Amino acid sequence: MNTPNQNRPVKPFWPPFVAGIVLGLVLLLTFVLSGHGLGASGAANDLVAGVGLQLVPEATKANGYLGPQVADGSPLGSWMTWEIVGVAIGALFGAFMAGRFRVQLDGERSVGAKSRLVKTLVGGILAGFGARIAGGCTSGLGLSGAAALGVAAFVFLALFFATGMIVSRLVKGV
Amino acid sequence: MFPLNDNGMISGLLCGILFGYVLENAGFGSPVKLSAQFRLNDWAVFKVMFTAIVVAAAGLWLLRIGGLLKPDSIAVPQAAMAASAVGGALVGAGFAVGGYCPGTSVAGVFSGRIDAAVFIVGVIAGTAGFAAFYGATLKSLKAAGLIAEGDTFTDVYSVPEPVMLGILVAALIAVFYFGSWFERRRGGPVTAEQAVAGAAPTP
Numbered sequence: 001m002n003t004p005n006q007n008r009p010v011k012p013f014w015p016p017f018v019a020g021i022v023l024g025l026v027l028l029l030t031f032v033l034s035g036h037g038l039g040a041s042g043a044a045n046d047l048v049a050g051v052g053l054q055l056v057p058e059a060t061k062a063n064g065y066l067g068p069q070v071a072d073g074s075p076l077g078s079w080m081t082w083e084i085v086g087v088a089i090g091a092l093f094g095a096f097m098a099g100r101f102r103v104q105l106d107g108e109r110s111v112g113a114k115s116r117l118v119k120t121l122v123g124g125i126l127a128g129f130g131a132r133i134a135g136g137c138t139s140g141l142g143l144s145g146a147a148a149l150g151v152a153a154f155v156f157l158a159l160f161f162a163t164g165m166i167v168s169r170l171v172k173g174v
Numbered sequence: 175m176f177p178l179n180d181n182g183m184i185s186g187l188l189c190g191i192l193f194g195y196v197l198e199n200a201g202f203g204s205p206v207k208l209s210a211q212f213r214l215n216d217w218a219v220f221k222v223m224f225t226a227i228v229v230a231a232a233g234l235w236l237l238r239i240g241g242l243l244k245p246d247s248i249a250v251p252q253a254a255m256a257a258s259a260v261g262g263a264l265v266g267a268g269f270a271v272g273g274y275c276p277g278t279s280v281a282g283v284f285s286g287r288i289d290a291a292v293f294i295v296g297v298i299a300g301t302a303g304f305a306a307f308y309g310a311t312l313k314s315l316k317a318a319g320l321i322a323e324g325d326t327f328t329d330v331y332s333v334p335e336p337v338m339l340g341i342l343v344a345a346l347i348a349v350f351y352f353g354s355w356f357e358r359r360r361g362g363p364v365t366a367e368q369a370v371a372g373a374a375p376t377p
Binding site: 014016021023024026037047082088098099116120123124131137145146152162163167172174 | 176179181183185186187189190191192194195197198201203204205206207209213214221222224227228230231233234237243247248249250251253255258259260262264266269271272274276278280281285286287288289290292293294295296297298299301302303305306312313315316321326327328331338366367370372373374376
């Protein structure tokens with residue numbers, strides 16, 4: 001599992017200022033093209049609603065949260081679901097070209113495989129549930145909402161970082 | 175006149191590919207790099223986010239005063255204070271425990287990380303759980319502290335947009351200044367080699 005990538009030398013990450021400028025331009029392009037910003041948890045939402053509609057159509061239509069979302073058909077194939085497919089392609093291309101693709105269970109050596117798997121699962125559940133409460137996650141609400149100067153985005157980011165700093169002192173996640 | 179309001183497949187794929195490419199190149203596919211922000215020894219998350227926010231916000235403002243972008247045409251998150259605070263706290267806790275947020279976990283999987291795939295399973299389970307528990311309590315949480323005046327700082331607190339941009343630029347400079355100071359004192363940011371090697375064993 002821990003075989004190093006022998007094909008390409010590992011290239012350094014972009015300096016944060018460069019990555020930030022490029023990310024800002026990508027976000028600006030997204031606003032200009034689509035009228036809204038980037039996102040991520042929205043794709044999980046569309047996936048749950050769309051798959052739910054296929055597997056358990058009656059329960060999904062009757063659900064107070066998902067019902068209104070599937071009233072006009074399946075949200076699979078929405079802009080957000082295609083965007084996440086794009087994120088996967090872009091990240092794979094970036095990692096491969098820079099010699100940074102490596103199959104591993106990251107955190108196995110620091111906290112142990114079992115502990116790492118439990119923590120990442122619990123972390124995902126918390127983030128998925130929290131993103132539905134807020135109506136977005138770090139990218140959709142935090143990044144995109146802040147660029148649109150939304151009050152909610154800065155409240156989200158403040159609580160996101162404050163809680164993250166406290167919890168990371170109590171639990172060693174990775 | 176922008177925006178084009180193009181919500182088709184090509185628009186989504188294009189924005190997503192660029193987003194994923196930047197996330198990976200910033201180092202945000204690595205949970206070690208990401209969670210180092212909370213330990214204050216790597217400020218890349220703050221630095222990249224604040225820079226991107228300033229660039230995009232300034233760009234939107236310039237397009238608007240240049241007459242290229244329709245006023246009030248860009249999606250702004252609803253100013254639901256309680257939901258943003260509680261949701262932000264839960265996503266932050268999930269980030270600290272799991273090492274990712276929903277977007278960066280996709281970058282994690284596609285740079286080869288199995289733990290990121292498990293994180294995504296969790297995100298989907300959390301989303302389904304929210305829908306399952308959606309009732310009076312969650313409904314009132316989402317509606318609590320809703321600001322009626324509007325959603326942006328300009329609408330709610332009458333802060334002119336150029337002033338907001340100035341505040342953000344000042345915050346950006348502060349993030350870079352204090353962030354780099356912390357990084358120097360705490361052994362520097364996580365390098366690509368360290369990130370690819372995975373989280374190091376605890377000494």
